[in-house]
Amino acid sequence: MPHQKFQSSNIKPRYSKGHISVFGINSIYPRPPWVAAWWSVAFPGFGHMFLGKYLHGFVLIIWELVVNNKANLNLGIALSFQGRFDEAKAALNQDWLLLYVAVFVYGIWDSYRCAVENNKSHALAEVEDAPVTPSDVSFFDISILDKKHPWAGMFWSAVSPGLGQMYSGSTIVGTFILAWWIFVCYKAVAIRAWLYSFLGDYSSANTDVDWQWFLFLPSMYVFALYQAYASVNENNILFDIEQTRYLRVRAENLGQLNTIDSSNVKIIATFEHSPFVEMAIHDMEKLGIPSHHIVALPLENLDSQTHVIDSIHRVDGRSILDGAMVGATIFMVLGTIYGFIWHWGPIIWGLIGLVFGFFLGLVIELAFNKKKLKLASSRKSEVIFQLTCLNSQQDHLIDVLKSRKATGVVVMPEQRA
Known part of the structure; x- marks a missing residue:
C-alpha cells in the first residue's frame, strides 16, 4: 500500500502500478526473486507469468512443451528417479536435449532479474503515487477492478486450471492456461488414467498413460492453483491502492x-x-x-504482520503460501514419478504428494519465519x-x-x- 501523501493530480507519473484492459488486469507487484526463479525451474515460463510478464511466459511455455517433448526429457527424468539409468539414456534425444539447456538456464536467470526490476519499479511507483484506471469498457468485454475472493480463484483452478485466472479478470491468461491444460491432458491420456485410478484399475492407468506428457501436469496444476490465488490477491491490493489515491485526490480538491x-x-x-x-x-x-x-x-497501515492465510479482507500482510506451493510441486512430481511403479498409480500418488508437500512446505516456512505469525489477519478498518x-x-x-x-x-x- 502507498504510504506517501499524494502530491498533485497534475503531475503525470513515470512508473505505472497497473493496467486494466479487455485482455485482463496486470500490476507491478513486489515478489521474492527466489520464488520467481523456483517457478522457472519447475516449468520454464512460469516464473515470468508469476511476475505478470505473460507474453514472455507464453513463449517459454510453448518452447518447453515442444523441446522437452522432442528430447523425451520427462521420460528420462522419470526413469532416472526409478534407477533405470540405461533406459533413461536410451530414451533421451541428445540433439534436442542440447538445445534445452541454454534456454532453461536463461528462464531461471531472467525471471530472477525481472523480479528485482519489478520490485524497483513498484517502489518508484509508490513514491509517485501513480494512478490506476479502475475499469475498461470495450466492444468485447467489460473489465472492472473489484474485490474478489482468492480462495474462490484457487477453487476454480482446482476444478480446471484456467478458470481461476478468468475469475480474477485475466481473460487471455485464463484462455491460454485452459487450452494448454486440455491439450496436455489429451496427449497424456490423463482423464482416462484418472478414471481408472478412482475405479481401482491401477494397472490400466499405468499402461494407458503417456509418461512423457503426463509429467508436465503436476507442475502445471500446482502453478495454476497458486497463480490464480496470487492474481486475485494482487488485484485486491491494486483496488486498495487505486481507491487510496482517489480519496486523497478528492480530499485535496x-x-x-x-x-x-x-x-x-x-x-x-x-x-x-x-x-x-x-x-x-x-x-x-x-x-x-x-x-x-x-x-x-x-x-496508514502501521504494522504488517505475516499471515498464513489471505482472503478478500486480509490482503495487507504477506502470505507464506510460497513455500507450501514449492513443496506441493516437488512432491506431486515425485509422487507421479514413483506412482508409475507403485501400486496406486501416478494419479493417487500425485495427489498424496500434493497434499504432503503443501503441508511440509508450510511447516518449513513457519519454522524459518522470524516474525510473529497469525493464522489469518484480523479484519480491520x-x-x-x-x-x-x-x-x-x-x-x-x-x-x-x-x-x-x-x-x-x-x-x-x-x-x-
Whole structure:
C-alpha cells in the first residue's frame, strides 16, 4: 500500500502500478526473486507469468512443451528417479536435449532479474503515487477492478486450471492456461488414467498413460492453483491502492483540510477498501450533504504482520503460501514419478504428494519465519469516513452507512473553535 501523501493530480507519473484492459488486469507487484526463479525451474515460463510478464511466459511455455517433448526429457527424468539409468539414456534425444539447456538456464536467470526490476519499479511507483484506471469498457468485454475472493480463484483452478485466472479478470491468461491444460491432458491420456485410478484399475492407468506428457501436469496444476490465488490477491491490493489515491485526490480538491464551520453533529464511520466507500459518498451527496462536508481518507497501515492465510479482507500482510506451493510441486512430481511403479498409480500418488508437500512446505516456512505469525489477519478498518450534518439527519445517514457495509459508526457533537 502507498504510504506517501499524494502530491498533485497534475503531475503525470513515470512508473505505472497497473493496467486494466479487455485482455485482463496486470500490476507491478513486489515478489521474492527466489520464488520467481523456483517457478522457472519447475516449468520454464512460469516464473515470468508469476511476475505478470505473460507474453514472455507464453513463449517459454510453448518452447518447453515442444523441446522437452522432442528430447523425451520427462521420460528420462522419470526413469532416472526409478534407477533405470540405461533406459533413461536410451530414451533421451541428445540433439534436442542440447538445445534445452541454454534456454532453461536463461528462464531461471531472467525471471530472477525481472523480479528485482519489478520490485524497483513498484517502489518508484509508490513514491509517485501513480494512478490506476479502475475499469475498461470495450466492444468485447467489460473489465472492472473489484474485490474478489482468492480462495474462490484457487477453487476454480482446482476444478480446471484456467478458470481461476478468468475469475480474477485475466481473460487471455485464463484462455491460454485452459487450452494448454486440455491439450496436455489429451496427449497424456490423463482423464482416462484418472478414471481408472478412482475405479481401482491401477494397472490400466499405468499402461494407458503417456509418461512423457503426463509429467508436465503436476507442475502445471500446482502453478495454476497458486497463480490464480496470487492474481486475485494482487488485484485486491491494486483496488486498495487505486481507491487510496482517489480519496486523497478528492480530499485535496475539496480543500478538506479547512475547518468546517457549520452543522451540529459529525458522524464518523470506518470502512474496508471496497466499492461501498464510493457508493456511500455518492449516497450522501444525493441526500443533499455538501461534498466538502464528506471526508473519506485512507488509514496508514502501521504494522504488517505475516499471515498464513489471505482472503478478500486480509490482503495487507504477506502470505507464506510460497513455500507450501514449492513443496506441493516437488512432491506431486515425485509422487507421479514413483506412482508409475507403485501400486496406486501416478494419479493417487500425485495427489498424496500434493497434499504432503503443501503441508511440509508450510511447516518449513513457519519454522524459518522470524516474525510473529497469525493464522489469518484480523479484519480491520482501512478508510475513515466523516460527514457533518444536521441532528435531524443523523439516523437516516447512519442507516445508509450501515447499508454500505460500514464496519463501525460513532456520532460526535461538532466542536467549535
